[in-house]
Amino acid sequence: MIPYGRQEITEEDVEAVVAVLRSDFLTQGPMVPRFEQAIADYCGGGHAVAVNSATSALHIACQALGLGPGDWLWTSPITFVASANCALYCGAQVDFVDIDPRTYNLCPRALEHKLIEAKPAGRLPKVVVPVHLCGQPCDMAAIHRLSREYGFRIIEDASHAIGGRYQGEPIGNCRYSDITVFSFHPVKIITTAEGGMALTQDAGLAHKMALLRSHGITRDPAQMTHEADGPWYYQQIELGFNYRMTELQAALGVSQMARLDDYVARRHQLAKRYDALLADLPVTRPWQHPDSYSGLHLYVVRLQLDQIGRPHRQVFESLREQGIGVNLHYIPVHTQPYYQRMGFKAGDYAEAERYYAEAISLPMYQTMTHAQQDAVVAALASALAPIR
Structure with missing residues (x-):
């Protein structure tokens, strides 16, 4: 059987993972920040937050943007279900925008028409998730113009698109969005076995997503509500999740990025x-x-x-x-x-x-x-x- 997609694992990849196995850290060590920096640098700067899947990245992106009950998220109907499910995880409602018949991506003209109809009904979206299907970016400039007019935030679901470019610039630079999400599933372009990444130019959003991926817990005294009881002390200041990426996954990702x-x-x-x-x-x-x-x-x-x-x-x-x-x-x-x-x-x-x-x-x-x-x-x- 010739598969529709598959990963390539080289000896360099194996050695990178084995080196982590022989190190002191299997999780929450130096490799995750190194992988995050490699992705951020490749995409043109900003902040990168590594997580255990692109679904997790979509979820914390929605949470960081304040999506919740009473809000709407719009996305494409031609996508994996996670692009819509992330809204439901937040208690928000979902609607869809039909696709462009040539690119198969969310159609900006259909989006504009739907926004015009939604405005008088008070059903404008808080978040729109354009999906870069097959790796081809959506018409982000047009979608961004509409976001300025109608006041919605943008999460690019670029799970298929790392390594691509839009208007000559790397997908993931968030020029036309608040947050961009990548996937590193084995059938994707590079892999960490399972894994995802959220990128943003907004330091506040990055901080919020990093907090949410690890139970909403902080050890930073500046974020605590009162003085620490001792050096062991931490506080949960948000309802977060265990969405962390392991050191092994990050090491594989760093190695794959070279190719x-x-x-x-x-x-x-x-x-x-x-x-x-x-x-x-x-x-x-x-x-x-x-x-x-x-x-x-x-x-x-x-x-x-x-x-x-x-x-x-x-x-x-x-x-x-x-x-x-x-x-x-x-x-x-x-x-x-x-x-x-x-x-x-x-x-x-x-x-x-x-x-x-x-x-x-x-x-x-x-x-x-x-x-x-x-x-x-x-x-x-x-x-x-x-x-x-």
Whole structure:
């Protein structure tokens, strides 16, 4: 089986983790701050807060921005459920904005239309979470302009996008957002096994997120409500969580960061090769916005079903049967049973549902060989061949 994504672990990675195992610190040691600094430096400065998953990063980002009961968070329906669930963890409500049919990201025009309708009803969002699907950044300048007009805060869900750029600048510099979130799951561009990161240019937000990731506990006398009883003393000043990243994970992340640019460049080579190999097949290849340099976490094609003459599922299953580990990113969140119990229903977001009916994620990872890529294309051609 050729997987849709996979990590690369080198001897240098193994040695970095083993060195931590032989050190005095397995958690809350020097490697986590080192990893945070490496990410912050790569993204153009600011503050980075490492946590145990991107879901945790989204949660503490929402908490740091004060999202709570009575508030609304809006995001894309084409994303992993965590982009919406983070609002529910805070007691807030969720709504969705349909996608752009070319980029598959949250559509700024649909966002503006929804904001115009929401304002007189008093249902404007407190937070909007644009999702950089497949690694391609959203139109952040347009979304930021709307945030100035309508007063919402922005969390970039860049779980797919580390190593990418927007308008020539690194994704994660938070030029057009309050907070940016990365994921380091094994299928992502670099990995810490599990792990996430929240970045911000705001020192206050960074401090709040760092407090929330570790039970809301401080040992800083300046933050305590009264004088410490002794050198052992700490105070819980917020209701926080145990979202810490371990030293082992951070060591793996530091080692992987050395190859990040090479990984993204290799993904671009593979994408260009896919573009050429798929040119004559009845599929729509990914469109890349000229303002962006995608992290290319995923390579998604859309089946031209009117030309194929067979169902989406049949093509997908044929690929799986031929040993190609295709996937589908994502099932629209509003169609999930949990969200349908809130009142969402099929038909609410037409572009997202059209995308879901046609999309297939082809294998894409930096160690993929040309022979494996040729096998993927041959299998897809076979799956799309006219029925005799």
